[in-house]
Amino acid sequence: MQRAFFLVTIAILIAAQAYLRFQSDIIQDCAWFIDVAERLLNGQTLYADIKEVNPPLGMWMIVPVVWLAKALSISAVSTTYITLLVISAGSLLLCNRYLRMNGLLQSTPRYIFIITIAVAILFFPAAFFAEREHFVILLFLPWILLRVLPAAAESPLRQERLLVGALAGIAICIKPQSVFAPAFVELILYARNCKLIETLAYENLGAVAVAIVYTLSVIIFAPLFLTEMISIGAKAYVPYYGYPIYIIALNARWSIIALLIGTMIIIRLKALKADMTTMAVLMAASIGFLLSYAVQMKGFTYQIMPANILMWLTCAAGAVLLWQIEKKLSVHILAAIAVGGLVLSDVPQTYVNSYKSVSTLLANNAPNAKSIFIASTRLDDGFPFVQKHNLVWASRLPTQWLTPYAASKWQSGSLPQDDIVNSAMEWTVSDLIAMKPDVVMVDTGKDQAYVPGGSFDYIGFWQNDPRFSEIWAHYQYRETARDLAVYTLRQK
Numbered sequence: 001m002q003r004a005f006f007l008v009t010i011a012i013l014i015a016a017q018a019y020l021r022f023q024s025d026i027i028q029d030c031a032w033f034i035d036v037a038e039r040l041l042n043g044q045t046l047y048a049d050i051k052e053v054n055p056p057l058g059m060w061m062i063v064p065v066v067w068l069a070k071a072l073s074i075s076a077v078s079t080t081y082i083t084l085l086v087i088s089a090g091s092l093l094l095c096n097r098y099l100r101m102n103g104l105l106q107s108t109p110r111y112i113f114i115i116t117i118a119v120a121i122l123f124f125p126a127a128f129f130a131e132r133e134h135f136v137i138l139l140f141l142p143w144i145l146l147r148v149l150p151a152a153a154e155s156p157l158r159q160e161r162l163l164v165g166a167l168a169g170i171a172i173c174i175k176p177q178s179v180f181a182p183a184f185v186e187l188i189l190y191a192r193n194c195k196l197i198e199t200l201a202y203e204n205l206g207a208v209a210v211a212i213v214y215t216l217s218v219i220i221f222a223p224l225f226l227t228e229m230i231s232i233g234a235k236a237y238v239p240y241y242g243y244p245i246y247i248i249a250l251n252a253r254w255s256i257i258a259l260l261i262g263t264m265i266i267i268r269l270k271a272l273k274a275d276m277t278t279m280a281v282l283m284a285a286s287i288g289f290l291l292s293y294a295v296q297m298k299g300f301t302y303q304i305m306p307a308n309i310l311m312w313l314t315c316a317a318g319a320v321l322l323w324q325i326e327k328k329l330s331v332h333i334l335a336a337i338a339v340g341g342l343v344l345s346d347v348p349q350t351y352v353n354s355y356k357s358v359s360t361l362l363a364n365n366a367p368n369a370k371s372i373f374i375a376s377t378r379l380d381d382g383f384p385f386v387q388k389h390n391l392v393w394a395s396r397l398p399t400q401w402l403t404p405y406a407a408s409k410w411q412s413g414s415l416p417q418d419d420i421v422n423s424a425m426e427w428t429v430s431d432l433i434a435m436k437p438d439v440v441m442v443d444t445g446k447d448q449a450y451v452p453g454g455s456f457d458y459i460g461f462w463q464n465d466p467r468f469s470e471i472w473a474h475y476q477y478r479e480t481a482r483d484l485a486v487y488t489l490r491q492k
Contacts, residue, residue, distance in 0.1 A: 165206025
């Protein structure tokens with residue numbers, strides 16, 4: 001395969017993904033993080049003015065993206081897409097560099113494998129493009145291929161190794177549960193050479209340095225995450241959000257199937273006396289990410305993304321090595337291709353939410369609204385709806401994520417003596433008073449997401465705050481459609 005054809009293929013894949021992104025809405029989690037970043041740039045404080053259960057790094061890293069968007073006067077969503085595509089290209093460049101230095105694959109098999117990596121990091125995220133897990137895999141993958149460079153291979157400069165390690169450190173800090181992945185990689189490498197000193201490689205020192213800086217930054221700049229949000233999250237988020245165990249297991253099916261196929265390929269390569277270090281390390285990292293997915297106990301599809309990508313790349317690495325040795329399409333190679341196709345077809349490439357019902361309610365009742373608050377436990381009720389309609393989100397919360405806990409403690413009457421229940425009421429009522437949203441929509445459905453019993457009376461709940469009646473007198477009821485009751489601010 002000629003180098004020019006390889007480069008053109010990579011360029012086509014990136015262009016194809018760019019086309020898909022600009023046909024797609026941004027996923028709701030990233031849309032909320034964009035909103036958080038805008039607030040931080042406007043001087044608000046995370047965990048004080050913004051009540052978010054997740055660690056801060058995922059939001060902090062969007063801040064420079066939003067700053068750049070403002071500086072260039074383009075949308076933050078477009079800037080986020082472009083940023084991810086640039087990071088993808090950089091990750092591919094580093095992966096190709098380290099595979100070339102490794103010398104395990106000849107040029108054509110190496111080109112094929114890099115194209116495979118491009119397909120995985122560009123298209124496997126699918127509708128979950130720009131989720132935190134997507135950033136994780138892009139930043140972490142070059143570190144894996146750097147770690148498997150043989151001692152006799154050309155070594156990158158110290159500064160480069162530190163940088164690649166720092167990027168991997170950022171990846172793990174984004175989702176700290178992912179620490180299993182580098183830990184398993186190091187265990188495999190130690191088992192192969194029994195040299196503990198090699199764990200102190202520059203790329204690992206760079207990763208550790210980033211982890212230390214990040215930890216200190218959280219202590220200094222986001223202390224409320226440690227002193228308040230972890231406790232609230234453990235009580236009011238972790239027990240209520242997520243899917244049953246069978247869904248968690250079902251979402252891991254492609255990783256498990258790829259693991260079995262990868263094991264078959266390893267057995268075949270062992271019989272051929274091939275060097276399996278790269279494949280073994282990729283598999284170790286993917287198992288680490290699979291364990292990370294399992295310990296979160298949520299079963300959200302995007303959380304399995306790093307494991308799916310790395311497990312398939314394990315199969316792909318083995319497949320191209322087999323092809324290089326045997327010069328034929330074997331059942332192992334066909335199985336690797338098949339499982340990749342299954343992963344690729346599992347999730348739609350684009351995320352499109354027309355918000356038809358909410359948009360219609362807004363157009364019918366408050367076409368000139370500048371701000372909105374939707375009382376709901378579903379993040380996609382508000383995001384990226386507010387970005388698409390250029391609205392201000394009038395709440396410190398992304399959703400009413402304390403509602404499931406509150407519903408387990410209160411159904412009617414006065415509130416129990418419970419700090420979290422009181423916070424759920426006080427935060428929202430205070431926001432209504434301070435922000436006075438032009439439109440308030442309230443979920444009145446009987447099947448509200450994650451809510452014990454299925455429904456929650458938001459207005460009845462807020463009425464326990466004596467300030468609520470005064471602010472609510474400024475709103476008029478307009479209509480209820482598709483379980484959303486609409487209230488608009490009275491014109492003076």
